[in-house]
Amino acid sequence: MNPPGSLGVLEEKEEEHLATPVLGPSIHSDNPQERIQARRLRIAARLEARRREALGEYLDGKESEEDQSKSYKQKEESRLKLAKLLLCGTELVTNIQVAADIREIHRRVEEEEIKRQRLEKLENEVKTSQDKFEEITMKWEEGKQKRIPQELWEMLNAQQVHCAGLIEDKNKLISELQQELKAKDDQYVKDLKKQSGDICLLLERMEEQKAFEVEREELLTNNKKKWEQALQAHNAKELEYLMNRIKKVEDHEKQLNKQRIWDCEEYNTIKIKLEQDVQILEQQLQQMKATYQLNQEKLEYNFQVLKKRDEESTVIKSQQKRKINCLHDVLNNLRSKYNKQVKQFQEENQSLTSDYKRLVMQFKEMQKAMRHFALIDDKQFREIWLMNEEEVKDLISRAFDVDRIIHTHHLGLPWTAPDFWFLKNVGPISQQQQKSATQILEEVLMEAEEEGAEEAASEPESYLDLPKQVSAKTTRKILMLLCDESGFLVERKLLSLLLPLDKSECYLLKLDAIFSALGIESEDDLYKLVNFFLKYQAHHSPPSQERTSLVSPLEKLDPQGEKEGSLVDREPQEKQPPPSPQLIHPNDVLKILEAFVTGLRKPRDFRAPVKLLKVVRDDSKDSAYWKALTTVIPATTLNLWDALYTALEKYHLVLTQRAELLIENSSLERQNTELQQLLQQYLDSKINSELQVPPTEVFRVPTK
């Protein structure tokens, strides 16, 4: 108990800055009552201190906020004051030392000066005395030479006087120095006294400062008294507050008691309720436990199953992994194979493309050859045709001749020569064939290739119609333009395929694709297109309907015109000079195309049958022609002829019979002759002679 209490007291004292000393009763007092009083006071003080500690914080807070500036100012002021005092005090004290120092310095300077003078003086003295001494010693030498005692005595006296003088001088000096020493001693004593006085002063000043400290302490005690009073006032107020507080606390306590009773009742009811709840809950718990048990078993079973499954799945997983590995291997192999194959195929592709190129070349050559052969075939066909026709005509003329002879000579009828169209025909029936657009294209482009070397003139048949309408060059240019401008009509795949090919081939294939997209199939269509272009260019904005109407009758003419149509009808069509294709602006191409395509859609329906007729007609015409040729002699005539023939044959038979008979006759005659000759021979032969009976003899008899 004691030590902490005492500590508390100490602390408190420190807080209060050593509170008022002996005001209350002392515990050391002899009076027991007083001691008790003192203890009570002490306990009260301790309690107070504790309470204050508890309350201190916010009280301090309030006060500090108010007093801070004030106290700070005061503190600052006193600090400055103290610093000044300290400085002044030290200066005051050290002033003495400084003064002593400067005195000492002055003394030293003086001392030095005096010392120097003294040394000078002494040196002078030494010099003079040395001189005197030398003089004296010289005289001693002189004295040795003196024989006369009187002189010697005189001299000795003189020497004595001199020596005495010297000694006197020295003594004087010594006394002087001694006097100085004495003065110095006095000075020293004075200095000592002065220094002791200084020290006294020093001490006095230090004491003064100590006095200041005492004053300060008094001040402190005064302040503490004030502080104490303020504290007491404060305490009284505190007490008042405390009483108020106690009252309040009592009120609160009463309220609390009421509250408590009420709470107790409530508590009991709630308790009962809760106990019931608890029972219910326990029942539920039991149920829950049972279900839990069940669930646990179920879960365990599930767990087992899952475990098994997990194992299986791990096995499967490993298998799958193995499989994956295998498949990876396979994949790798396949990849390598694929790569190999890709390479192989690339190589193959290259070889094939080269083959293809070669084949194309070959094909071209073949085509060339074919064209050549076709020409030759044509020629041959024509020749053969002509030959056959000639032959036929020959035969016909012979037949006519024969008919005429039969009519005139045998029948005696007048004969008129029949007039048939085919009789006048010379050469094969040449129907102008419609080439497909691509062919024309090819030709056009081929021409471009072979420009210069082979002029269009070399093959007049295939370009028969071109010069009539437009030149091949303009056509080509228009086609080029078309090809460049309407690339969108070409399929992309095709484009990619076209890349490695030649420029002209490229154009060709592109145009082919464009035409197929536009619906251009035949040569006419192409020319129509070209013309369309040119016209468009010429009129600049002619209505597309007009054009189609202009073209469509042409189109209709073609299939109907049979033999003459195509060739004849076109000639008067285009007389105006073809405008240069350069004038066609690339941007207009699409417009033109659009117009063209809308126009082209109508005649499209006629297309298919036209094409079929073209092929059939060729043969039928020929066969008709030839059939007509065969039927140049009418059946009546033939019947006539047949009858005539039978008659004639009968006649002939008769005649032949006659001829046979004649021949027989003649042969019999000839046999006869021959037999005669033979007989003759036999008869003439030598054998006959030799023979016993010559045959001749035998025959001669029948024969005559």
Added chain:
Amino acid sequence: MEETQITPSLSVRSWSSISTQDQSSISTQDQSSTAGQASSTGPQPSKPSVIPPPVKSKGPSSGAGVRRMRRIIAEDAEWSVAIVPLLTELCIQHIVKNFQNNPILKQLPQSIRKKVLNHLSPDLPLAVTANLIEDENYWRRCCTQRWPVCHVDEHGGSWKRMFFELHLENLLKHFIPSTTDPEVILNLLPLCRNYVHTIRVDQFLPPVQLPPPLRGGDQSDSGSEGEMEEPATDHYQLGDLVAGLSHLEELDLVYGVKDCGMNFEWNLFLFTYRDCHSLAAAVKACHTLKIFRLTRSKVDDDKARILICSLLDHAALEELDLSHNLIGDRGARAAAKLLGHSRLRVLNLANNQVRAPGAQSLAHALAHNSDLVSLNLRLNCIEDEGGQALAHALQTNKCLTTLHLGGNELSEPTATLLSQVLSINTTLTSINLSCNRIGPDGGKQLLEGMSDNKTLLEFDLRLSDIAQESEYLIGQALCANREAARQRALSPSHFMSPATAKGPENPAG
């Protein structure tokens, strides 16, 4: 007056916790009685606790009689009504009684050990107590019993250290060579070697020729009789002692005799060459020495050179004080050399005979030095040449904080250079130019230099013939600097503030 006041305040502390009265009021009121009782209260508690069993008191004996009448003393923690003392009490009493022959302390439990220590007599032989007892309370009692004035702060706050240091000092002070047995000191050595950090001896007695061997203060009186003997005036040789003390850090010596009064003789104050050599060797051998002071001992150039020579490259030395001697330029040159060969922080050559050449060599050393913090050349005569050299050195030096050039016959040229230094230097905090002839113009120049300086806290220009106006203005600048320094010290932590605020105001005299 003041010294006597301290003792009671210390001794009173033991019961101050009990009394509610003001401590200071007690010290003033009971001052006479407590001062007298201080010695008697020590042994007293052991006796009353044994003899009158029921009544036990540590309180002042003035009220002892009255106390004895009371049956209960609530304030005494140890008070008990028991008539027969406890066995432990008896045992403790026995241990205390026989401590000299059978010292039992370490084996005791902590609480009992304390009681035993409280009852031990401070008169026990040191051979028993020195290495056994660490308790400060015991040593405090020993100190307060022997010496009326105890400044424990001067001994590192340790009573035990204080006891041994004062004890050793006492022995050395009264040691008379060839009369006193050197064993007296050497026997103490094993006991005190771990506790003595400082030796402060302000008198060394010369050997005595006359037979009467007297002790103490009387010795100085008898010393005067041996005036005829000149050669044998060697003093005690410190070598063995210094070598034996393993923690010695400070050596503060004055070769002289105190209180000789009218028995003054010159040869009482002789610091002989032999003394010098032995001291030099002792100092050299002491590797823990930090502070070496040899003042008022008529050290001339040669002796100073011998001493400084032995201090060259000393590992620990931080402060050298050779003030109030007869050191001239050669000694100063040696000191300058020492500056380059040690880590000296404080050099004091006050009141010697250093002149311009010595100051110049010191300045040269100072220019390249980075350890020296304080240089004191008070009361020398370095004059303007030396002062200018020092000022030049300060233009490059970045370490020196305190410079005392009081009383050195300095004048305006030095002031001119110093004013330049003031505007550059940022380390100097204190300069003393008092007692010089700086003159009004020099004062103006110094004021100019001061206007650029923000670090100088002290500038003593008393009695240096400068105009009062400039002195006042310099004082204002210093005040501003001090305030700035205080603010600077406050900003890192306000706990430092009182130390720094008061620190620089202490005069460096």
